[in-house]
Amino acid sequence: MDANFLKTEIRRIAKEKNAIIMAHYYTDGSIQDIADFVGDSLALAQYAAKTDADIIVMCGVNFMGETCKILCPEKKVLVLDTNAGCSLADSCPAEDLKKFKDEHPGYKVVTYVNTTAAVKALSDVVVTSSNARLVVESYPKDAKLIFAPDKNLGAYLNSITGRDMLLWNGGCHVHGRFSLEAILNLKKEHPAAKVLVHPECPAAIQAVADEIGSTAGLLKYSINDDATEFIVATESGILHKMQAASPDKKFYPVPPEMTEGIGCSCNECSYMRLNTLEKLYNTLQTEQPEINVDPQLAAEAIRPINKMLELSK
Numbered sequence: 025m026d027a028n029f030l031k032t033e034i035r036r037i038a039k040e041k042n043a044i045i046m047a048h049y050y051t052d053g054s055i056q057d058i059a060d061f062v063g064d065s066l067a068l069a070q071y072a073a074k075t076d077a078d079i080i081v082m083c084g085v086n087f088m089g090e091t092c093k094i095l096c097p098e099k100k101v102l103v104l105d106t107n108a109g110c111s112l113a114d115s116c117p118a119e120d121l122k123k124f125k126d127e128h129p130g131y132k133v134v135t136y137v138n139t140t141a142a143v144k145a146l147s148d149v150v151v152t153s154s155n156a157r158l159v160v161e162s163y164p165k166d167a168k169l170i171f172a173p174d175k176n177l178g179a180y181l182n183s184i185t186g187r188d189m190l191l192w193n194g195g196c197h198v199h200g201r202f203s204l205e206a207i208l209n210l211k212k213e214h215p216a217a218k219v220l221v222h223p224e225c226p227a228a229i230q231a232v233a234d235e236i237g238s239t240a241g242l243l244k245y246s247i248n249d250d251a252t253e254f255i256v257a258t259e260s261g262i263l264h265k266m267q268a269a270s271p272d273k274k275f276y277p278v279p280p281e282m283t284e285g286i287g288c289s290c291n292e293c294s295y296m297r298l299n300t301l302e303k304l305y306n307t308l309q310t311e312q313p314e315i316n317v318d319p320q321l322a323a324e325a326i327r328p329i330n331k332m333l334e335l336s337k
């Protein structure tokens with residue numbers, strides 16, 4: 025279908041149905057451009073909690089849709105493709121976390137938002153990469169804490185907060201694969217470029233960063249910093265907003281875009297890429313697929329999410 029037709033229809037149907045279109049920074053630029061709101065995981069949750077729309081269309085991955093539904097049980101929450109999972113969320117099955125929790129009595133469970141509703145229900149508090157430091161530091165320094173599922177973010181938090189949280193051995197297939205060599209080569213080619221790194225990246229990548237932060241944090245840094253070139257070690261969708269906000273600056277994704285003959289596009293999240301304009305149009309039209317969360321589970325999962333939102337005010 026023609027892209028202009030799709031865009032016009034998407035806006036028309038969204039207005040007609042009082043639907044709000046929300047998108048994560050990792051989605052394709054065409055989705056970000058048509059969305060009512062684009063943000064990082066924290067901003068998306070905060071926005072969902074406040075909206076008065078009847079329908080929320082979440083362009084991102086399933087856990088983001090689930091978080092919206094938990095926060096807005098009375099609203100219809102739609103996603104574009106239920107195959108849009110998350111390798112990080114998959115690395116922490118609720119039954120395994122429950123077992124780990126039982127083996128460590130007296131520990132509080134801090135979980136990254138990239139988890140299922142069932143994992144959130146087992147948690148004391150949820151964090152995103154934007155507020156993780158603040159939330160962890162809300163506990164006394166000697167508090168017994170488990171951090172799940174991202175081991176890289178957990179290790180980073182331990183290092184900057186002086187905590188000794190027990191870390192779950194989970195990770196993201198995109199952030200775990202950035203090549204240090206590729207960054208160093210880019211740095212040689214562009215010596216003045218600043219290196220922007222998401223905390224889901226391993227410590228060796230974090231070690232060469234000028235800035236470590238959430239997608240929103242890295243975007244803000246790229247806008248406010250005097251540097252005119254940036255090497256970006258996170259999912260490449262964020263470059264769309266970085267470039268739009270600073271048209272005169274240069275952004276280099278890590279690793280570089282697909283090289284001829286090499287079929288690797290490691291800086292793209294295959295789940296986020298399932299969001300397309302065509303699916304957005306179909307979703308709005310059919311009001312499917314809908315995300316539902318078992319009400320009892322949702323009642324338990326909302327507690328740690330609300331605690332996070334309260335701490336982040």
Ligand code: 13P
Pocket residue numbers: 063064065066138152153154224237238239240
């Ligand atoms: P943030 O948007 O919180 O930086 O998270 C990145 C991410 O991996 C979302 O899945």
Ligand code: SF4
Pocket residue numbers: 050085109110111112113138196197198199259293294295296
């Ligand atoms: Fe999950 Fe990684 Fe994709 Fe983020 S980039 S949604 S953590 S798989």
